[in-house]
Amino acid sequence: MNAAEELKQKLPAAVVSTGMQVNKPMAVIKKEELLNAARKVKEMGFDHLSVITGTDYKDHFEVVYNFFSYNNKHNLVLKVIADHDKPEVDSLTSLWKGADWLERETYDLVGIKFRGHPNLIRILLPDGWNGHPLRKDYDMNTEQFVTVGENGDDIVSPDGTNLLRRK
Amino acid sequence: MEEGGFRVDPVTIDTTKIKTAKKKPVTALEKLEDTGLINTVLAAREREGLILFSTIDQIFNWARLSSLWPVSSGLACCAIEMMATAMAHHDIARFGMEIFRASPRQADLMFVAGTVTKRMAPRVKQLYEMMPDPKWVIAVGSCASTGGPYIESYSVLKGVDLIIPVDVYIPGCPPRPEAWLYGIIQLREKIKNEGYGAKWGLNK
DSSP: OOHHHHHHHHOTTTEEEEEEETTEEEEEEOGGGHHHHHHHHHHTTOOEEEEEEEEEOSSEEEEEEEEEETTTTEEEEEEEEEESSSOEEEOOTTTOTTHHHHHHHHHHHTOOEEETOSOOOOSSSOTTOOSOTTSTTOOOSSOOEEEEOTTSOEEEESOOTTTOSOO | OOTTOOOOOOOOOOGGGSOOOSSOOOSHHHHHHHTTHHHHHHHHHHHHOOOOOOOHHHHHHHHHHHSOOBBOOOOSTHHHHHHHHHSTTTOGGGGTOOOOBSSGGGOSEEEEESOOBTTTHHHHHHHHHHSOSSOEEEEEHHHHHHOGGGTTOSSBOSOGGGTSOOSEEEOSSSOOHHHHHHHHHHHHHHHHTOOHHHHHTOOO
């Protein structure tokens, strides 16, 4: 029995389905039960949250969590389906400190809001960037340029005249 | 003359050969001629044969291309090849370039080694503007030249020549140290043919 089926046995109400994701046991979790399931996953010995990613499927978002257990050398993948209009899931920063920057990255590039995150701001792109670039409906036609202000802040604008040598 | 001593000729200058200026000297060359220094030097050269004549362009360009000091800055994986080029095996110390300066104020060459992201672009431009003249730029790798594999990206500048002038482009992803050396030699050829005397009005 793999870790996903073990989780389904312990929390049958939270797990929608189980399966395999690239040789790793995978479980799809209900959005409301994410914190409960994550707490149970941590009790099962998964002490490392290695990756959080988000995927845009046009009608919904999928947030993917990759866990690893250093003691048992086991992997586990959790997936949560979020609405496309208002993508919002619970933050796991209370359980894994490392979730902080991973969730900020997912917020930055995919635009998923994490409820209860202590400091949910952009991490890679500068503040003031328009849109979330890994979404399917991101506007690739308007180019955005960054300049540095007097106090060292990044200033984002579609106008690059201060930066470019020619148009 | 004493045994073992140096023989010293008295310097004799034929003052009749020195032309007196009739009109007021205007250009720098005329001013130099006015001082009579050229005739003095020519007389000394005839006597000793130890004076080498050159143009300002040649001597300045030779000095500049023989000790190009690069800024020690790298943006991505091309910088790893830059380190390999600087190490003993390929050894850019042969070109007088081994001193990677930690400050742009002391450098006259910038390798743009790697992907220039939108966020890094104003910083790269600032580094270039902090360098004193004369200065040269080599864009290394396909990213710095055109954007490379990130040409369709939202966050990468499509070539560093959009923000600063580039003298030499080195293709490759990343270019091997041999390609770096070839690019450096091309830049030295370029500097050799630059005309700085014309800028100062000496070649009129």
